[in-house]
Amino acid sequence: MAFFGYKDIDKLSGVDLAIYRFIVEHDEQIPYMRVRELARGAHVSNSSVMRFIRKIGYDSFPEFKVSLRSETPIQKPDDPGIQFVQPSAFPADITKIIRLAAQLMVNADNIVFVGIGASAALGEYASRQTSSLGFNSYVVKDPFYPLLPQLRNTSNNVLVAVSVSGQTTELVEMLNDFVNNPEVNIISITSNLESTIARMSRYALTYRATEERIHQYYDLTSQVPCLYIIEALLRELRHQEVVQHRFE
Structure with missing residues (x-):
């Protein structure tokens, strides 16, 4: 199961979409969060988070975090300098x-x-x-x-x-x-x-x-x-x- 490849977004409820958007926008931080921290950030309940996790195919929150970490590439620090074309x-x-x-x-x-x-x-x-x-x-x-x-x-x-x-x-x-x-x-x-x-x-x-x-x-x-x-x-x-x- 791949979170970023989830194809049934149109079947998600309003609460599910709020959780989904929060995860997409904070994908680098999610593997280090607890359920209650994710719920607080998405403005939903802990139980809503767990229902969402199971709905998209995971048995537990730790399993989801491990999967998400494998999907998220390591980001290199941004170089603030101008990138000239040689x-x-x-x-x-x-x-x-x-x-x-x-x-x-x-x-x-x-x-x-x-x-x-x-x-x-x-x-x-x-x-x-x-x-x-x-x-x-x-x-x-x-x-x-x-x-x-x-x-x-x-x-x-x-x-x-x-x-x-x-x-x-x-x-x-x-x-x-x-x-x-x-x-x-x-x-x-x-x-x-x-x-x-x-x-x-x-x-x-x-x-x-x-x-x-x-x-x-x-x-x-x-x-x-x-x-x-x-x-x-x-x-x-x-x-x-x-x-x-x-x-x-």
């Missing part, structure tokens, strides 16, 4: 790949950024900036959005997939509809060159970043290297657009 965070040929990716984009009829979660937020920023440069660009943040029907009668499209892991199942399934489509080119921005999404792409813009998660499911991996690539891509896109117009 050139070593990018492959040696990143500038060349950015230039090639921009060539695809500058001639595209549609530029669609796709991503989920924090990556979607970066895709939204990139799309807005791309639109400001005069390109037809938008972002898709919902992996179940009917993008295939929307692009069915269009040509010369570029999909820019933003994904830290490059393995997001829903994003892979969306891109799979376009891998063999001659009217769609896929560009990816990811920290994993060997990932599924990178291998599906014509050009993979990659960077190195240490994955960091809390509560196992919340991704706090730095998106700064990704933003560096997006900014470089926008500058190159602007440069190629100016050069192209100069010779028209």
Whole structure:
């Protein structure tokens, strides 16, 4: 039984939810608490805590604490200093790949950024900036959005997939509809060159970043290297657009 993987949250009562939220917010302290301390913090009774513990599959509070401790990673002290991105965070040929990716984009009829979660937020920023440069660009943040029907009668499209892991199942399934489509080119921005999404792409813009998660499911991996690539891509896109117009 895994506490953070508990799937029946919708079946919990209001009291149970109060206990659940308190545990999630104080997961590092819970293994050192007593039942009454947890109950006081969640503003419930001791018996409510014990009913909750049994409801989620544990025979006793000590058993629950041992299980929770095994699920909670050891946290390193936060470094208050600014985390600068070094050139070593990018492959040696990143500038060349950015230039090639921009060539695809500058001639595209549609530029669609796709991503989920924090990556979607970066895709939204990139799309807005791309639109400001005069390109037809938008972002898709919902992996179940009917993008295939929307692009069915269009040509010369570029999909820019933003994904830290490059393995997001829903994003892979969306891109799979376009891998063999001659009217769609896929560009990816990811920290994993060997990932599924990178291998599906014509050009993979990659960077190195240490994955960091809390509560196992919340991704706090730095998106700064990704933003560096997006900014470089926008500058190159602007440069190629100016050069192209100069010779028209």
